[in-house]
Amino acid sequence: MGKVIVVTSGKGGVGKTTAVANIGTALASLDQKVALVDADIGLRNLDVVLGLENRIVYDIVDVVEGRAKLKQALIKDKRFPSLYLLPAAQTRDKEAVSPEDMIGLCNKLREEFDFIIIDSPAGIERGFKNAVTPADMAIIVTTPEVSAVRDADRVIGLLEAMEKEDSKLIVNRVRSKLVDRGDMLSVDDVLEILSIELIGVIPEDEHIIISTNRGEPLVNNNTAPAGKSFMDIARRILGEDVPMNIYTDKDDLFTKFRRLFKWR
Amino acid sequence: MSVIIDAIKRLFTHEGGSKEIAKERLKLVLIHDRTSISSEIMEQIKEEIIQVISKHLEIDKDGVEFSLEGEENSVALVANIPIKGLRRHKKKS
Numbered sequence: 001m002g003k004v005i006v007v008t009s010g011k012g013g014v015g016k017t018t019a020v021a022n023i024g025t026a027l028a029s030l031d032q033k034v035a036l037v038d039a040d041i042g043l044r045n046l047d048v049v050l051g052l053e054n055r056i057v058y059d060i061v062d063v064v065e066g067r068a069k070l071k072q073a074l075i076k077d078k079r080f081p082s083l084y085l086l087p088a089a090q091t092r093d094k095e096a097v098s099p100e101d102m103i104g105l106c107n108k109l110r111e112e113f114d115f116i117i118i119d120s121p122a123g124i125e126r127g128f129k130n131a132v133t134p135a136d137m138a139i140i141v142t143t144p145e146v147s148a149v150r151d152a153d154r155v156i157g158l159l160e161a162m163e164k165e166d167s168k169l170i171v172n173r174v175r176s177k178l179v180d181r182g183d184m185l186s187v188d189d190v191l192e193i194l195s196i197e198l199i200g201v202i203p204e205d206e207h208i209i210i211s212t213n214r215g216e217p218l219v220n221n222n223t224a225p226a227g228k229s230f231m232d233i234a235r236r237i238l239g240e241d242v243p244m245n246i247y248t249d250k251d252d253l254f255t256k257f258r259r260l261f262k263w264r
Numbered sequence: 265m266s267v268i269i270d271a272i273k274r275l276f277t278h279e280g281g282s283k284e285i286a287k288e289r290l291k292l293v294l295i296h297d298r299t300s301i302s303s304e305i306m307e308q309i310k311e312e313i314i315q316v317i318s319k320h321l322e323i324d325k326d327g328v329e330f331s332l333e334g335e336e337n338s339v340a341l342v343a344n345i346p347i348k349g350l351r352r353h354k355k356k357s
């Protein structure tokens with residue numbers, strides 16, 4: 001029986017879709033059978049981040065409304081043979097799917113897959129309820145900023161009220177240099193405020209922007225700090241005890257030189 | 265070496281330290297968010313307290329202020345109730 005994980009945040013644009021794509025591919029490259037479910041109906045993104053946008057025939061609403069079988073709607077990723085995507089509908093709204101539909105859908109997916117990862121929309125309304133209801137575990141994504149942490153706190157409270165006991169935190173877009181000079185909340189600050197267990201720290205990393213442009217997830221890229229961080233998270237999900245490491249880009253000589261003379 | 269350069273840089277710029285401000289602001293806003301008292305309930309508490317106090321004191325009802333304030337791990341409901349004068353108790357004859 002597979003495990004259902006929801007990735008959610010409250011605040012928009014903090015990196016949920018990026019996290020789903022990269023944790024999903026990392027788990028698949030560790031020989032797990034993974035289904036990624038885009039629950040952001042009306043604003044689908046996960047297909048594009050994965051580079052699968054041209055292969056969509058049916059979507060989640062087609063499945064829920066009986067126009068397509070689940071197997072027909074699942075897109076197989078050719079680069080990772082055990083990775084599949086169930087795309088969101090682009091032209092419908094979130095009311096087209098109910099939390100009960102999501103439970104039914106996930107129960108079917110559990111029979112076939114080791115992990116089902118749901119990409120939640122921002123907000124705390126219907127789309128959030130749809131995404132969270134079927135989940136066994138929640139991963140909350142935040143950035144080290146006041147508004148994102150505040151919204152994460154709200155979401156953690158809502159998850160508690162829904163009796164979702166297993167919630168873990170990703171702190172994304174950490175910039176060590178800003179943290180070091182006291183201009184960004186550190187991971188410890190965020191943890192102290194939210195009192196929740198940490199599952200990973202992702203540095204700000206331009207490789208993410210490049211990989212999103214290309215539609216290729218990062219896991220195969222051993223030089224990308226964010227890629228290594230997502231791989232660590234995947235291992236932790238599999239129960240491995242991986243030390244918490246904040247990876248940084250090794251500065252090349254030119255960058256070092258430039259920084260020496262740049263008095264910002 | 266780079267430590268020294270960083271220190272010199274800080275002398276000439278105003279960077280650094282904004283995270284403490286962020287942390288304080290966050291703690292305060294979360295105290296409000298986590299105390300799930302709705303504005304209706306707050307209004308009601310306010311009305312009832314005004315009623316009770318007006319029995320004994322003449323107060324400036326428009327000047328009444330209620331707020332939630334927090335320090336570290338505790339929250340307090342703070343009321344500021346301006347008093348106009350003590351009401352004279354008239355003896356019923």
Ligand SMILES: Nc1ncnc2c1ncn2[C@@H]1O[C@H](COP(=O)(O)OP(=O)(O)OP(=O)(O)O)[C@@H](O)[C@H]1O
Pocket residue numbers: 009011012013014015016017018019040045120121122172173174202203204205206208209212226
């Ligand atoms: N660690 C990172 N380093 C650099 N860029 C990042 C990082 N994480 C996310 N981004 C960028 O931030 C943007 C938002 O990311 P993403 O779409 O994953 O957020 P989201 O939470 O899914 O947003 P939404 O709430 O709109 O669904 C993207 O352009 C992504 O490339």
Ligand SMILES: [Mg+2]
Pocket residue numbers: 016017018040045119120121
């Ligand atoms: Mg998204």
